[in-house]
Amino acid sequence: MGQASRWIRGLVLVAACVAGNAKAAQPVDQIPVEVGATDIGGTVSSAKGPEAGVWVIAETSDLKTRYAKIVVTDQLGRYLIPALPKARYSVWVRGYGLADSPKTSALPGQVVPLTAVVAPNAASAALVYPAAYWYAMMRIPPEAELNQVQGGRNGYVMWMKNMGCVGCHQLGELSTRTIPASLGKFNTSQEAWTRRIQSGQAGADMLGIAMGVLKGVPIRYLADWTDRIAAGQLPTVPPQRPSGIERNVVTTVRDWSDPKAYLHDLSGTDRNHPTVNGYGRLYGTPELSTDNFPILDPVANLATTFKAPVRDADTPTTHDNPVVAASPYWGEERIWDSKAFAHNPRLDYRGRVWFTARIRGPNNPDFCKKGSPHASAKLFPSDQSERQLAVYEPKTGKYTFVDTCFGTHHLQFADDANHTLWTSGGREMVGWLDTKKFDETGDAALAQHWAPLVLDTNANGKLDPWVEPGKASDPARDTRLDVGLYAVMPNPADGSVWGSVAFRYPGALVRFDPRTMLAEIYNVPLPGYGVRGADIDRNGVVWVSLGSGHLGSFDRRKCKGPLNGPKATGDHCPEGWSFYRLPGPGFENLPQESVESSYYTWVDQFNTLGLGTNVPVATGNLMDGLHAWVHGKFVTLRVAYPLGFYAKGLEGRIDDAKAGWKGRGIWVTSGDRTPWHREGGKGSKPLVVQFQVRPDPLAR
Numbered sequence: 001m002g003q004a005s006r007w008i009r010g011l012v013l014v015a016a017c018v019a020g021n022a023k024a025a026q027p028v029d030q031i032p033v034e035v036g037a038t039d040i041g042g043t044v045s046s047a048k049g050p051e052a053g054v055w056v057i058a059e060t061s062d063l064k065t066r067y068a069k070i071v072v073t074d075q076l077g078r079y080l081i082p083a084l085p086k087a088r089y090s091v092w093v094r095g096y097g098l099a100d101s102p103k104t105s106a107l108p109g110q111v112v113p114l115t116a117v118v119a120p121n122a123a124s125a126a127l128v129y130p131a132a133y134w135y136a137m138m139r140i141p142p143e144a145e146l147n148q149v150q151g152g153r154n155g156y157v158m159w160m161k162n163m164g165c166v167g168c169h170q171l172g173e174l175s176t177r178t179i180p181a182s183l184g185k186f187n188t189s190q191e192a193w194t195r196r197i198q199s200g201q202a203g204a205d206m207l208g209i210a211m212g213v214l215k216g217v218p219i220r221y222l223a224d225w226t227d228r229i230a231a232g233q234l235p236t237v238p239p240q241r242p243s244g245i246e247r248n249v250v251t252t253v254r255d256w257s258d259p260k261a262y263l264h265d266l267s268g269t270d271r272n273h274p275t276v277n278g279y280g281r282l283y284g285t286p287e288l289s290t291d292n293f294p295i296l297d298p299v300a301n302l303a304t305t306f307k308a309p310v311r312d313a314d315t316p317t318t319h320d321n322p323v324v325a326a327s328p329y330w331g332e333e334r335i336w337d338s339k340a341f342a343h344n345p346r347l348d349y350r351g352r353v354w355f356t357a358r359i360r361g362p363n364n365p366d367f368c369k370k371g372s373p374h375a376s377a378k379l380f381p382s383d384q385s386e387r388q389l390a391v392y393e394p395k396t397g398k399y400t401f402v403d404t405c406f407g408t409h410h411l412q413f414a415d416d417a418n419h420t421l422w423t424s425g426g427r428e429m430v431g432w433l434d435t436k437k438f439d440e441t442g443d444a445a446l447a448q449h450w451a452p453l454v455l456d457t458n459a460n461g462k463l464d465p466w467v468e469p470g471k472a473s474d475p476a477r478d479t480r481l482d483v484g485l486y487a488v489m490p491n492p493a494d495g496s497v498w499g500s501v502a503f504r505y506p507g508a509l510v511r512f513d514p515r516t517m518l519a520e521i522y523n524v525p526l527p528g529y530g531v532r533g534a535d536i537d538r539n540g541v542v543w544v545s546l547g548s549g550h551l552g553s554f555d556r557r558k559c560k561g562p563l564n565g566p567k568a569t570g571d572h573c574p575e576g577w578s579f580y581r582l583p584g585p586g587f588e589n590l591p592q593e594s595v596e597s598s599y600y601t602w603v604d605q606f607n608t609l610g611l612g613t614n615v616p617v618a619t620g621n622l623m624d625g626l627h628a629w630v631h632g633k634f635v636t637l638r639v640a641y642p643l644g645f646y647a648k649g650l651e652g653r654i655d656d657a658k659a660g661w662k663g664r665g666i667w668v669t670s671g672d673r674t675p676w677h678r679e680g681g682k683g684s685k686p687l688v689v690q691f692q693v694r695p696d697p698l699a700r
Contacts, residue, residue, distance in 0.1 A: 050077030053241030054095025131172030151505030158530035189223035203324030265649025368405030406431025507531025533600025549594030608652025644678035
């Protein structure tokens with residue numbers, strides 16, 4: 001560097017220091033918006049003055065995938081959208097009490113004042129309310145109508161929310177609170193709803209829940225709900241705009257995959273070492289819909305796919321799932337066609353991606369079955385498994401089949417020397433793979449283990465012959481549970497493994513100790529019910545999404561009585577449970593319970609979001625986002641655009657620990673089975689979203 005260049009650079013540094021000191025001396029509400037070369041910033045005002053707590057959205061299609069970044073205005077209506085890739089953006093304002101503003105064209109580096117549009121009436125304002133506020137208008141049947149439904153009113157609510165209807169997509173966004181004209185003409189709304197739930201390849205499942213599990217009761221209430229909305233009834237107004245930490249959230253939205261696919265989950269780092277694969281690619285699982293697995297390069301803003309193979313040519317395909325009745329969106333077309341049927345991915349410490357994926361038909365190899373010398377088969381032989389394991393090496397493209405005797409659904413790595421991979425989804429069992437041994441030997445049979453879930457009924461601390469499920473209990477023998485695990489959670493505090501028991505009322509948590517091979521079960525007590533997805537913190541506390549509209553936590557250390565023995569059958573530790581009502585309104589005639597339907601809870605064990613260590617984050621499936629439990633209150637991270645975002649899989653990653661808030665964040669898939677229900681309609685692709693939290697709404 002020449003002398004003149006150094007002199008100019010010195011003047012710039014001095015000026016920057018002076019400006020920085022002046023800024024520090026000013027009150028926060030007087031600091032101007034400083035817009036850098038990669039930022040767009042300015043102020044938002046309407047006829048009523050500055051608009052605080054509204055969303056400013058910048059969107060572009062100039063990159064290799066659609067890209068949008070969303071921020072919230074501060075108390076003076078100022079905004080700063082930071083770190084934008086070079087492109088031309090459409091920028092506009094959305095918020096409670098507003099109609100969407102006209103879109104303004106802008107480039108990074110520009111100061112762009114925006115004019116917000118006050119909603120002309122309550123109906124216009126309600127268009128951007130979360131689905132929860134519309135769904136809360138649904139009436140819940142009285143107990144007298146629900147005497148044939150397991151769990152009565154609570155069981156009904158559980159299945160209408162996170163176990164059934166809202167377990168697959170939102171109810172309450174525009175597409176579901178109205179009847180599409182393309183469905184056909186019907187004499188009554190009840191006829192329309194009876195026909196609607198038969199649509200497409202999921203029709204048999206929807207019909208089974210509504211007419212089988214819930215005995216046909218929902219049809220009248222769904223029809224009444226949409227009739228009242230069609231007549232002009234509106235939901236209650238959200239209590240406030242984003243405030244506090246919620247104004248510091250930066251949301252980045254990208255497209256990936258295909259308009260006919262839906263995404264279940266993603267992974268981009270090692271759960272136990274979240275700096276692995278910093279700034280690297282993310283990998284998704286499209287479950288039932290396709291074998292083209294999506295990949296996102298967030299630096300290049302490039303969305304690609306790789307096609308996952310199967311081992312056996314006769315592996316079943318979801319294309320065989322029939323269309324019960326024509327879809328109002330896709331007609332008679334079978335849009336799902338997947339053999340791999342992948343559900344969850346997880347990166348390991350080497351950057352490889354492990355999948356719960358089908359590689360063959362349901363019949364297990366002989367080493368799994370009765371008569372096999374395999375230690376696990378001697379204990380609990382297994383004839384079939386629906387889904388197995390596979391591992392993908394991004395650098396080489398190699399995809400390795402791992403045949404398992406246990407079915408797989410979710411998977412998590414333990415923080416241990418063998419990098420043990422634990423899975424849920426087995427039939428009345430838990431399964432695991434010693435990945436270190438598999439890497440050393442390439443022998444899946446040698447590296448895998450599985451075990452039934454058995455209570456220590458005789459309290460002697462060892463696994464003994466057990467009483468089979470449904471048989472009379474025997475205090476001298478152990479008792480095998482007839483449950484399967486949904487979520488799976490290795491406990492970093494003591495080496496145990498926990499699982500959630502879903503799809504039954506009221507639901508439960510199970511603890512399995514791989515040293516003793518014994519299990520414990522803890523049923524959720526009222527006011528909680530409807531256990532679904534769950535995770536564990538570094539202290540061994542389990543956090544769980546509940547259909548009752550709560551985030552639940554269970555701390556085994558609080559239990560006062562014996563944890564095993566003849567009385568330890570599930571209801572023996574209510575004192576271990578705590579409940580936190582999720583944000584959102586209650587149903588019209590059930591106001592005390594939040595209508596919010598959380599599909600899954602994930603715990604930020606390593607402060608990847610910047611809100612603290614061990615912060616539980618529940619998916620907000622009727623609120624277009626997530627709910628983080630921070631210092632005794634919920635912080636809602638909402639995707640304000642496109643409306644209808646439905647979180648499923650989430651994961652935190654630290655790209656650069658030295659980069660402050662910009663070097664960390666959590667990644668989330670839009671996991672609804674119907675991306676065409678979302679704002680944008682048919683043709684909308686699944687989304688991958690990154691949430692980051694900066695120190696203030698104007699931080700660059």
